[in-house]
Amino acid sequence: MVEDAIRRFIADELSFEGSVATLTPDYPLLEGQVLDSLGLFQLVGYLESEFDVEIDDEELVPANFGTIEDIARLVEAKRAG
Numbered sequence: 001m002v003e004d005a006i007r008r009f010i011a012d013e014l015s016f017e018g019s020v021a022t023l024t025p026d027y028p029l030l031e032g033q034v035l036d037s038l039g040l041f042q043l044v045g046y047l048e049s050e051f052d053v054e055i056d057d058e059e060l061v062p063a064n065f066g067t068i069e070d071i072a073r074l075v076e077a078k079r080a081g
Contacts, residue, residue: 006068
């Protein structure tokens with residue numbers, strides 16, 4: 001599942017200091033300071049390679065990266081489209 005893969009990446013690669021259980025689909029990644037600018041670019045690189053999608057610069061907005069659910073929705077839309 002896309003959400004699970006994103007959650008694992010955040011926990012393992014972005015040095016998230018909280019519990020993985022905290023990373024619910026609607027946990028605020030930006031407001032909770034889980035994703036900073038460097039982490040966002042690392043995540044985008046992961047998404048592009050893992051899911052074979054291309055994320056455009058104009059898609060790098062809070063509406064697409066605010067939560068794991070938002071990110072998964074973006075990835076699914078890119079894969080479908």
